[in-house]
Amino acid sequence: EIVLTQSPATLSLSPGERATLSCRASQSVGSYVAWYQQKPGQAPRLLIYDASNRATGVPARFSGSGSGTDFTLTISSLEPEDFAVYFCQQRSNWPPITFGQGTRLEIK
Amino acid sequence: EVQLLESGGGLIQPGGSLRLSCAGSGFTFSYYAMSWVRQTPGKGLEWVSTIYGSGETTYYADSVKGRFTISRDNSQNTLFLQMNSLRAEDTALYYCAKGWGSGSFPFDYWGQGTLVTVSS
16 A cells, blocks of 8 residues: 655645645655645545646646655645645555545644 | 535444445536545545446455445436444545546545444
């Protein structure tokens, strides 16, 4: 099973700042990584698929990069609505597919 | 508008059974793979099972294999998860999720979840 490790566990930033979230895989997953945003009481929302492709309706301030074992989600300039928990997910050589444990992005 | 609505969760004793349902609308249900994903505060998000659009191919996490059965009724646009021999560690919020495009993943739409609590 491929383990995804996200860092940091919690990121404290202010609106307008740049956020950089990391996801590291225990073995290569190619580009088969997705990123989700989850707000309290809501289901996860797909942001990025295949490492760098924005899902429909996702603002351009969200971008993804990486391949192999190291992936990054970047939010270029934080808006108040961006403070949430972010999960990465891999689909390489499944089953199983696996998720990272999440990064909580909180307002500083 | 794509909508997924889960139902069937509740409080059940260890060893018991429960059947979850997920009604889909706003898309051609039979075209897409569907999955169940569960979430707990301690273990985060855990993929449970996936079924292809035709219903002929299914996959399960090792933690539920032999106890859970995923199925679908494309005539009713409904996904199911039959859960038997339930354990305390199956306690979670269960989401149904739609596969994106022609693949099974990622999940482009999720329901709001149904809570399953396994406790005596």
